[in-house]
Amino acid sequence: xxxxxxxxxxxxxxxxxxxxxxxxxxxxxxxxxxxxxxxxxxxxxxxxxxxxxxxxxxxxxxxxxxxxxxxxxxxxxxxxxxxxxxxxxxxxxxxxxxxxxxxxxxxxxxxxxxxxxxxxxxxxxxxxxxxxxxxxxxxxxxxxxxxxxxxxxxxxxxxxxxxxxxxxxxxxxxxxxxxxxxxxxxxxxxxxxxxxxxxxxxxxxxxxxxxxxxxxxxxxxxxxxxxxxxxxxxxxxxxxxxxxxxxxxxxxxxxxxxxxxxxxxxxxxxxxxxxxxxxxxxxxxxxxxxxxxxxxxxxxxxxxxxxxxxxxxxxxxxxxxxxxxxxxxxxxxxxxxxxxxxxxxxxxxxxxxxxxxxxxxxxxxxxxxxxxxxxxxxxxxxxxxxxxxxxxxxxxxxxxxxxxxxxxxxxxxxxxxxxxxxxxxxxxxxxxxxxxxxxxxxxxxxxxxxxxxxxxxxxxxxxxxxxxxxxxxxxxxxxxxxxxxxxxxxxxxxxxxxxxxxxxxx
Numbered sequence: 001x002x003x004x005x006x007x008x009x010x011x012x013x014x015x016x017x018x019x020x021x022x023x024x025x026x027x028x029x030x031x032x033x034x035x036x037x038x039x040x041x042x043x044x045x046x047x048x049x050x051x052x053x054x055x056x057x058x059x060x061x062x063x064x065x066x067x068x069x070x071x072x073x074x075x076x077x078x079x080x081x082x083x084x085x086x087x088x089x090x091x092x093x094x095x096x097x098x099x100x101x102x103x104x105x106x107x108x109x110x111x112x113x114x115x116x117x118x119x120x121x122x123x124x125x126x127x128x129x130x131x132x133x134x135x136x137x138x139x140x141x142x143x144x145x146x147x148x149x150x151x152x153x154x155x156x157x158x159x160x161x162x163x164x165x166x167x168x169x170x171x172x173x174x175x176x177x178x179x180x181x182x183x184x185x186x187x188x189x190x191x192x193x194x195x196x197x198x199x200x201x202x203x204x205x206x207x208x209x210x211x212x213x214x215x216x217x218x219x220x221x222x223x224x225x226x227x228x229x230x231x232x233x234x235x236x237x238x239x240x241x242x243x244x245x246x247x248x249x250x251x252x253x254x255x256x257x258x259x260x261x262x263x264x265x266x267x268x269x270x271x272x273x274x275x276x277x278x279x280x281x282x283x284x285x286x287x288x289x290x291x292x293x294x295x296x297x298x299x300x301x302x303x304x305x306x307x308x309x310x311x312x313x314x315x316x317x318x319x320x321x322x323x324x325x326x327x328x329x330x331x332x333x334x335x336x337x338x339x340x341x342x343x344x345x346x347x348x349x350x351x352x353x354x355x356x357x358x359x360x361x362x363x364x365x366x367x368x369x370x371x372x373x374x375x376x377x378x379x380x381x382x383x384x385x386x387x388x389x390x391x392x393x394x395x396x397x398x399x400x401x402x403x404x405x406x407x408x409x410x411x412x413x414x415x416x417x418x419x420x421x422x423x424x425x426x427x428x429x430x431x432x433x434x435x436x437x438x439x440x441x442x443x444x445x446x447x448x449x450x451x452x453x454x455x456x457x458x459x460x461x462x463x464x465x466x467x468x469x470x471x472x473x474x475x476x477x478x479x480x481x482x483x484x485x486x487x488x489x490x491x492x493x494x495x496x497x498x499x500x501x502x503x504x505x506x
Contacts, residue, residue, distance in 0.1 A: 005052035006039055013039040015211040016053070021156060024185045026178060028198045028220050031208035032232050032424035033394030037191055038080075040208070041158050044189075045077040046070035068097075074155035078145050078162060080191075080422060081335060086134030091115035093133050094148045118147040121180075123173040138165040138333070139285045146177070157181065158189040163197060164421050167284035167450065168485070175201050193424050194451075195225055207231045233426045241457030242436040248460060251275050252311075254326075254444045255413045257296060260305035265291045266468035269305070273413065278435070278445045280459030280476065282452055282484050288468040289448045290332050293415045296446070297329045298322040309413065323352060326412030330402045330419055332448070338402045339390055346372035346386035348401050352409045375408040376401065379434055396427025403434055414438060417448045432458065452481040466491035 046064030202220025253272035301317030331337035357368035464472035
C-alpha cells in the first residue's frame with residue numbers, strides 16, 4: 001500500500017500511509033486509537049475506497065470495489081467488532097457467503113464436517129458446528145470468526161485485536177495458529193495494543209500516527225518499547241499504575257455482597273467494598289466475572305444472596321434500584337452495551353442523569369448539554385466537541401464518555417468491566433489516572449480485567465474467580481500474576497472430573 005489517502009467529511013483519516021507486507025510474515029500494525037489503523041484495514045478489505053494512492057498485489061496494481069473482491073483476491077479480515085449473525089449456527093457463520101451447495105441446496109453435513117475440522121485446527125473442537133453463535137461468549141465468537149477467515153484459504157489474514165477477549169491459554173492457542181499460518185506462507189497483519197504480544201508473535205511492524213506512517217519495516221522483537229511508545233504518542237508515556245496517595249479510610253462498607261449466586265454461572269460470592277477502595281476481580285474468560293458484576297448491578301437476577309448499599313438491600317434484578325442507590329456500570333462491551341453510537345457525546349454522558357434535565361418529560365437541552373460538557377472536559381474527551389457523534393471517537397475517548405456519565409451522576413460505587421479493552425497505551429494511562437482520582441475522591445470501585453498485571457496494579461484487594469467461585473481474597477501486594485494463575489489452575493484441577501480436559505467456550 002503506497003501513499004494511501006482516505007478522506008471523510010471534515011477529516012483526512014489517512015494521509016499518505018505506506019504498508020508493505022511479505023508472504024509468510026506476521027506484520028504488526030501499531031498506533032493509538034484514531035491513528036488510522038481501522039480505516040487502513042477497511043481500505044485493504046474493500047470496505048472503503050481509496051481517494052489517493054496505490055494498492056499493489058504481487059507487484060500489480062489492484063482496486064477492490066467491495067469486500068467480496070478483496071476476499072476473492074485472498075484478503076480476509078477479522079474485525080475487532082465481530083460481524084457474526086447470532087441467529088445462525090457456527091457452521092453457517094463460517095461458510096456464510098460461500099456455502100457448500102448442490103443444485104441450490106446447501107449441504108449442511110459437508111459444512112458441519114469442514115467447520116469441525118477448522119475448529120479442531122484452532123484447538124477448539126469442543127465448539128459444536130450446529131450450535132447457535134448467539135449462545136457463545138465473546139471468546140467463542142472470536143474463535144468462530146477466525147475459523148471463517150481460515151475457511152477462505154486467504155493469502156493475507158488481518159486480525160484486529162484478536163486477543164482482547166481471550167484468556168492466556170486461548171492466546172497461546174491463537175499464537176500457535178498464527179505460527180502455522182506463517183509456516184504455510186500466509187501473511188498475517190496483526191493489530192494489538194499489547195506490546196508484549198507484538199514481541200512474542202511479530203516479525204516486522206509499522207507505526208501509524210495521525211493518519212500517516214511514522215515508521216515502517218521495524219523489527220518487532222528488537223525495537224525498544226520506549227521508542228515504540230514515543231513513535232505512537234509523540235511523547236514519553238509511563239505505564240506505571242498510579243499509586244494510592246492517601247490512606248484508605250477505616251470506614252463502613254458502602255457495598256456489601258453476601259452469598260450472591262446464579263444457577264450455572266457463579267455461587268456464594270461475598271465481599272465488602274469500602275469508600276475509596278479498589279477491588280479487582282481476576283480470572284480467566286468464562287470464570288463468571290462479568291456475570292457477577294452485572295448481577296450486582298441488577299442487569300441479571302440472582303438466584304440467591306443479597307446486595308446492599310449503605311446498609312440498604314437492593315431489589316433483585318433491578319437496574320433502576322441500583323442506579324438510584326448510587327451504583328454505576330462501565331460494561332465489558334461498551335459499543336453494544338454502554339453507548340448510543342449514533343447520538344452525540346453529551347447525550348451519552350447525560351444518559352444516567354436525564355431526569356435532572358427534564359421537566360414534565362421534556363428535556364431542558366441547554367442545561368443538559370452544559371453539565372455533560374463539563375463532565376466530558378473533566379475526563380479530557382478529545383476532541384472537545386459535545387455535539388459530535390460518539391461513534392466517530394476513538395475507543396479510549398468512548399470509554400472516557402462512559403466514565404464521565406457516572407461522574408455526572410456522582411455515583412458511590414463504580415463497576416468497571418474491562419475498562420481498557422481496545423484502548424491504546426496513551427489513553428490507557430489516562431484511564432488509570434482517572435480511576436485513581438475517583439478512588440482518592442471516595443468512590444468505591446470494582447474492576448474486572450483479563451490483564452492480570454492491570455488488575456493487580458490498580459487494585460487494593462484481589463478476588464480471584466475460578467469456575468464461578470472465589471478461590472482467593474487478599475491484598476494485591478500479597479500476590480503476583482503467577483500466584484493468580486496457580487490458584488485458578490489448582491481450583492480447576494480440584495473441580496474437574498478425571499476425563500475433563502477443557503470446558504466448552506460458552
